[in-house]
Amino acid sequence: MMFLDDAFRVKVGLAEMLKGGVIMDVTNAEQAKIAERAGAVAVMALERVPADIRREGGVARMAPIRKIREIMEAVSIPVMAKCRIGHFAEAQILEALGVDYIDESEVLTPADEEHHVDKRAFKVPFVCGARNLGEALRRIAEGAAMIRTKGEAGSGNVVEAVRHLRAIQREIRQLTVLGKEERAAEAKRLGAPLELVEWVAEHGKLPVPNFSAGGIATPADAALVMQLGAEAVFVGSGIFKSEDPEARARAIVKAVTYYNDPQKLLEASEELGMGMPGLDVARLPESERLAVRGW
Amino acid sequence: MKTVGVLALQGDFEAHARALQEAGAQTRLVRKASELAQVEALVIPGGESTTMLRLLEDEGLFEPLREFGRERPIFGTCAGAILLASDVFRPAQPALGLMDIAVERNAYGRQIESRVVRLQPEPEFVREAGDGELEAVFIRAPIIRRTGPGVRVLLRYLGDPVLVAEGLHMAATFHPELSADRRVHRLFLRLVEQNKVRAE
Numbered sequence: 306m307m308f309l310d311d312a313f314r315v316k317v318g319l320a321e322m323l324k325g326g327v328i329m330d331v332t333n334a335e336q337a338k339i340a341e342r343a344g345a346v347a348v349m350a351l352e353r354v355p356a357d358i359r360r361e362g363g364v365a366r367m368a369p370i371r372k373i374r375e376i377m378e379a380v381s382i383p384v385m386a387k388c389r390i391g392h393f394a395e396a397q398i399l400e401a402l403g404v405d406y407i408d409e410s411e412v413l414t415p416a417d418e419e420h421h422v423d424k425r426a427f428k429v430p431f432v433c434g435a436r437n438l439g440e441a442l443r444r445i446a447e448g449a450a451m452i453r454t455k456g457e458a459g460s461g462n463v464v465e466a467v468r469h470l471r472a473i474q475r476e477i478r479q480l481t482v483l484g485k486e487e488r489a490a491e492a493k494r495l496g497a498p499l500e501l502v503e504w505v506a507e508h509g510k511l512p513v514p515n516f517s518a519g520g521i522a523t524p525a526d527a528a529l530v531m532q533l534g535a536e537a538v539f540v541g542s543g544i545f546k547s548e549d550p551e552a553r554a555r556a557i558v559k560a561v562t563y564y565n566d567p568q569k570l571l572e573a574s575e576e577l578g579m580g581m582p583g584l585d586v587a588r589l590p591e592s593e594r595l596a597v598r599g600w
Numbered sequence: 601m602k603t604v605g606v607l608a609l610q611g612d613f614e615a616h617a618r619a620l621q622e623a624g625a626q627t628r629l630v631r632k633a634s635e636l637a638q639v640e641a642l643v644i645p646g647g648e649s650t651t652m653l654r655l656l657e658d659e660g661l662f663e664p665l666r667e668f669g670r671e672r673p674i675f676g677t678c679a680g681a682i683l684l685a686s687d688v689f690r691p692a693q694p695a696l697g698l699m700d701i702a703v704e705r706n707a708y709g710r711q712i713e714s715r716v717v718r719l720q721p722e723p724e725f726v727r728e729a730g731d732g733e734l735e736a737v738f739i740r741a742p743i744i745r746r747t748g749p750g751v752r753v754l755l756r757y758l759g760d761p762v763l764v765a766e767g768l769h770m771a772a773t774f775h776p777e778l779s780a781d782r783r784v785h786r787l788f789l790r791l792v793e794q795n796k797v798r799a800e
Contacts, residue, residue: 311716318739318778319711322646322678325610344654346610346647381691381705382648383740405711405740428712555658562609562655563631 316430316450319383319405320514323347323451323537327527327558328516330354330541333372334379340544343554347383347405349539350376355412355459356542356581359593365413367395370402377404385432390599391417393426400429406451408432411598412458412541419600424448434518436469436596438476442497442505445513452511454535455596456519459542461583463526465596466519470533473515480506519596522547522580524560524573531564548578602792605630605639607665609655611647611679615777623785625792633664641673641792644680646739646775649705652679653693662696669698673768673795675788681771682742689745699766700748703773707743714739717757725754725763728790729783736762736774744773754787768795 326346331337337348352368353361367388377384383405388395390409395416399407409422411434424431425448434455435441441452454473456466476495483491483506492502504512517535521527522543530538538561540554547553556573563569591597604620606613608629617627620643628639636642642665644652656662668674669684676684685695687702695703708714718733725734736757744761747753755763755772762773763784770791776784 314737314778315714315716315739318714318737318775321612321615321775321778322648322739324612324614324647325608326648326651341650342654344651344658346651382650383711400712403710403712430711555654558651558654559658566631 312428313448313450317513319430320432320451323383323516324514325562326537327554327561328385328537328539329544329554330539331376331545334375336545336550337376337379337384339551340554341380341382343551344558345382345554346537347385348376348380349385349387349408349541350404351387354542354545355595356461356546357459358412359459359595367392367399367413370398373399373402373404377402387413388422389413390415391420391422393422396422396427396431400427404429406430406432409449410434411455411595415598421447421599432516434596434599435473437472438480438505439495439497440599441473441511441515442495442501445511446498446501449513451514451516453516453518453539455599456517456521457586457589458519458595460520460586460589461522461543461546461581462586463520463522463529465586466517466521466526466530467533469519469596470517470530470535473511474534477505477509477511481509520586521557522583524556524570524577527557527560528564528570531561537561542581546581553577553580602626602641602789602796603628603639604789604792605636605642607642607644607652607680610651611645612775612777613645616643616645616677619777619782619785620789623782623789625789632659633661636664636668640796641675641788642668643788644674644676644683645777646678646680649679649682650693652683666696666698669696669769671768671799673770673788673791674698675770675772677772677775677777678739678741681744681773684769684771686748687746699764699769699771700751701744701764701766701771702746703742704745705742706740708738708741711740714741719755719757719762721755722753724752725787729787734783735779735781736776737778738774741773744771765791
């Protein structure tokens with residue numbers, strides 16, 4: 306099976322090492338150093354954080370190479386970078402640059418409205434967003450070595466992250482109780498390869514780590530998604546759009562480690578300044594929702 | 601039955617707990633200093649050493665862990681090996697100093713240099729753990745650049761030590777918890793058993 310070969314195990318291996326950690330969006334070397342000092346397990350190099358992409362509009366592309374390189378030189382933790390959905394040339398450039406993970410991300414403007422990147426063709430691992438089990442398994446079939454639930458990036462609102470995480474968990478549970486003869490029809494309904502559907506039904510989990518992203522702004526948000534089954538957390542605008550980024554970054558790191566310990570969560574939540582302003586996702590028009598990008 | 605703790609601040613601690621159980625131990629995840637009293641040995645898993653160090657210092661675990669290591673066995677893999685070392689460089693960072701080894705971080709390069717290899721163990725490993733090649737999964741791995749006189753080398757890759765033991769402790773720069781072969785974890789459990797006998 307594809308996800309048991311050595312090349313794929315090495316890709317998943319790095320995701321394993323990031324478990325129980327926080328991956329932080331950064332836009333320059335100074336922010337990357339703050340993130341590393343605060344205990345981030347990795348940083349995501351971006352030109353603009355999602356909240357600014359949302360506000361400023363225009364086409365959002367792969368970050369400028371000079372900027373990613375500056376971040377790679379500034380920290381010793383893994384550096385990830387985003388390419389547009391379906392933009393395999395951006396991905397080739399990021400691989401040549403030597404980033405540690407590529408996020409084929411709905412936060413950037415899609416380059417292809419039908420096809421995602423064939424991630425099996427790369428040596429560098431990919432993470433992709435998903436809102437439900439079918440989407441997650443399609444991305445894994447294309448070669449993604451890590452899934453992150455999409456949430457709604459740049460919203461400061463955790464409601465979509467919770468929705469997507471619960472959807473995936475529920476659909477996995479449902480698969481495990483289906484009769485074997487029902488799996489093929491379910492694979493068709495999910496739009497996912499039968500081989501992967503069978504694997505999930507047997508194991509009761511995804512074959513790659515499942516992290517959470519999109520709208521996590523506080524230590525409590527981080528603990529919430531961890532308790533709902535996320536294995537690590539991506540924080541985008543939530544840190545560097547808040548009043549005291551370093552304190553918030555440390556607090557979220559602590560909350561992810563001690564997600565099941567209310568006393569520690571209280572300590573993490575104490576003495577934090579104002580979080581980023583949030584958006585009511587229910588009032589966002591469909592055209593402004595990032596999570597619907599990807600197919 | 602032995603209860604072995606797995607430091608669960610961050611990283612692949614679940615994989616280690618499973619591996620230890622398969623090798624015949626009981627496990628307990630350790631996140632606070634008070635929990636160290638309930639285990640007779642500890643595994644420090646793979647993950648990001650800078651993150652673990654931050655949490656060890658912020659949560660008051662650094663000194664208790666060093667104390668623990670004076671009397672009880674610790675096995676560190678990758679980030680765990682970095683934390684056990686006496687000298688960490690490129691870039692430099694503090695460590696527990698429980699093993700006389702100098703470790704260079706991310707020494708093979710970035711993720712693209714991560715790899716799975718099959719290695720022929722050193723005679724000492726074969727004697728203690730059994731014959732046959734051993735799979736080693738390296739993820740952004742460090743390299744042990746210097747070993748002190750009391751350090752035994754059990755496995756090498758490209759000439760560099762990748763599995764070492766000294767006194768109560770063991771360190772691997774690869775991830776035996778990500779392979780199906782349990783010889784490395786069983787070797788650590790033997791060390792735990794020997795320490796128990798000595799303590800009694």
